[in-house]
Amino acid sequence: LELFYRQARAGSFRRKFREVMGTSLSRAEAGWRKELPSGFSHPAVMAHRDASPPPSVATMDVLRQGEASFLERQDAQAERLLRQVLETDPNLGHAHLLLARIAFRAGHDREAREHARQALLLSGDDPVVAAWARVTLGRAHAAQGELQAARLELTDPAVAAGPDEPRILADYWLESLGMSPSRAAVARYLSQQAEIDLQRYNWEDAEKSVLRILAADPGNVDAHHQLARIRLNKYQYWYDFIVLYNELFPGTTLSDPEQYNYLAQSARRESLKGVLLASGEYTPMDLDLGESLDGAPKPRSSGGRAVALPPAGMGGGQHRQHFLRAEGYYMAGDWKQAASNLKAILGMSIPVSNFRALVLFRLGFCEQQMERWDDARLHLEEANEIVRDRGMRAEIQRLLDLQPVEEVGTKP
Numbered sequence: 001l002e003l004f005y006r007q008a009r010a011g012s013f014r015r016k017f018r019e020v021m022g023t024s025l026s027r028a029e030a031g032w033r034k035e036l037p038s039g040f041s042h043p044a045v046m047a048h049r050d051a052s053p054p055p056s057v058a059t060m061d062v063l064r065q066g067e068a069s070f071l072e073r074q075d076a077q078a079e080r081l082l083r084q085v086l087e088t089d090p091n092l093g094h095a096h097l098l099l100a101r102i103a104f105r106a107g108h109d110r111e112a113r114e115h116a117r118q119a120l121l122l123s124g125d126d127p128v129v130a131a132w133a134r135v136t137l138g139r140a141h142a143a144q145g146e147l148q149a150a151r152l153e154l155t156d157p158a159v160a161a162g163p164d165e166p167r168i169l170a171d172y173w174l175e176s177l178g179m180s181p182s183r184a185a186v187a188r189y190l191s192q193q194a195e196i197d198l199q200r201y202n203w204e205d206a207e208k209s210v211l212r213i214l215a216a217d218p219g220n221v222d223a224h225h226q227l228a229r230i231r232l233n234k235y236q237y238w239y240d241f242i243v244l245y246n247e248l249f250p251g252t253t254l255s256d257p258e259q260y261n262y263l264a265q266s267a268r269r270e271s272l273k274g275v276l277l278a279s280g281e282y283t284p285m286d287l288d289l290g291e292s293l294d295g296a297p298k299p300r301s302s303g304g305r306a307v308a309l310p311p312a313g314m315g316g317g318q319h320r321q322h323f324l325r326a327e328g329y330y331m332a333g334d335w336k337q338a339a340s341n342l343k344a345i346l347g348m349s350i351p352v353s354n355f356r357a358l359v360l361f362r363l364g365f366c367e368q369q370m371e372r373w374d375d376a377r378l379h380l381e382e383a384n385e386i387v388r389d390r391g392m393r394a395e396i397q398r399l400l401d402l403q404p405v406e407e408v409g410t411k412p
Contacts, residue, residue, distance in 0.1 A: 055088075055089045055092060056088070056089075059089050062081055062085050063082070063092065063094065063095055066081035066084075066095070066098060067094075069081060070098050070101070075102050075105060075106065078098065078102060079099065082098050082099050083099070091122050092122070092123075093119040093120075093121070093122030094123060094126075096115045096116070096118040096123075097116065097119035097123070097129050097132055097133055097136070099115040100112045100113075100115035100116040100119060100136045101136055104136055104143075106208075107208070109140040109141075109144050110144075112136055112137075112139075113136075113137055113140045113141070116133040116134075116136040116140070117133075117137070119133040120133045120137075127161050127163075128162060130158035130161075131159050131161065131163060131166040131167065132166050133158075134153045134156040134158050134166075134170075135153070135154065135159060135166040135170045137153040138150045138151070138154035138170065141153060142154075142173060150173070151174065154170040154173055155174070172189075187213045187216070187217065190209040190210070190212055190213050191222070191226060193205075193206075193209045194206040194210050194230065195226075197209065198230055198233060203230055203231075203233070207231070210223050210227045210230065211227070214227070221274045222274075224273045224274035225270070225274040228267040228268070228274065229267070231263045231264075231266050231267040231270065232263070232264065232267035234260075234263055235261075235264045235267060236325060238257075238260045239257045239264075242259075242260075322341045322342070322344045322345045323342075323359070325341045326339075326341035326342050326345075330366070335366040335369040338362070338366050339366040339367060339370070342362055342363040346359060356383075357386050357396075360379045360382050360383035361379075361380065361383045361387070361399075364377075364380035364399060365399060368399060373403060373404055376403065377400070377403055380396055380399055380403075381400070383396050384396045
């Protein structure tokens with residue numbers, strides 16, 4: 001823009017616009033008009049708003065209920081109430097603002113921009129509405145890669161004149177525009193938010209945050225593992241709940257805990273994606289082009305941890321339940337809890353097989369991390385005796401080689 005204005009002084013305004021901007025002024029103006037809410041101009045909106053009667057008490061009550069639901073992150077209920085408000089009074093800018101923030105939170109950037117602009121047109125003289133609307137517009141532009149437009153909105157004077165919260169949020173987003181280190185900072189923020197939501201059993205929001213990371217960076221190994229943990233956590237919760245309910249109240253429900261196996265399979269798939277990507281032998285495009293994840297070669301290590309994934313036929317529900325729990329704790333680095341679940345599997349009646357070898361192998365690795373060297377050696381050697389898979393045998397041998405050397409008269 002600076003280049004255009006400097007050069008336009010010395011020649012034709014329209015010709016210079018085309019030379020610098022790469023399009024005609026009339027075409028650019030047509031595009032700008034499309035960005036405005038259809039059928040509205042700012043003076044017309046102001047006149048219509050000023051001529052409208054104030055909202056009724058009932059409408060304001062519903063608006064307050066919608067805002068309360070929004071603050072509690074009950075977005076579906078909040079959206080329903082706010083749309084009900086707009087059916088009664090379409091000129092309430094605050095309702096448009098809340099719908100804009102809900103739409104942005106759901107990843108509907110275009111809808112967020114439309115509602116934010118309506119909020120500005122209808123309630124732009126309210127400093128709170130103006131600040132939040134500008135920040136929402138800026139974030140929506142940034143999410144769509146329109147970095148210059150995002151910067152203009154986030155640095156608008158209305159943001160600085162508003163409350164602290166939107167101003168701080170605008171500063172944070174300004175740091176993340178177009179810079180790869182900042183993109184990593186945004187990913188860390190979303191990952192932390194996902195962890196908070198996961199601790200609150202808010203799996204949907206946790207998954208949305210991680211999927212936003214993967215949308216920007218499909219090769220993010222940690223995000224794939226985090227998504228696996230979220231889905232595994234959801235699976236464990238509902239599986240245990242249905243099992244317990246059926247035990248306490250037999251015959252009162254037709255629910256089958258196995259109906260949630262799709263979550264476990266999805267978790268396993270995401271975990272394997274992370275493993276394959278970490279190996280450096282696969283790219284996100286390889287995995288998206290229909291690679292058979294179950295048949296893909298499994299790298300032997302990931303991030304310094306031994307990798308072994310559950311075979312498709314690991315056995316009955318209790319075996320699977322404990323193994324998936326161990327898998328979740330294993331990925332989280334909670335070796336004690338992982339070992340506890342693996343020992344529970346060994347206490348069951350399971351045949352001598354690759355699955356038993358896998359459990360022993362994982363248990364030995366966890367015990368090494370806790371420096372329980374004697375137990376680790378015992379379990380790794382037992383696994384080495386019964387394992388049939390060459391790759392796992394090589395990995396077991398690698399772990400055995402890491403065992404400290406015993407010296408006469410000293411403990412390992």
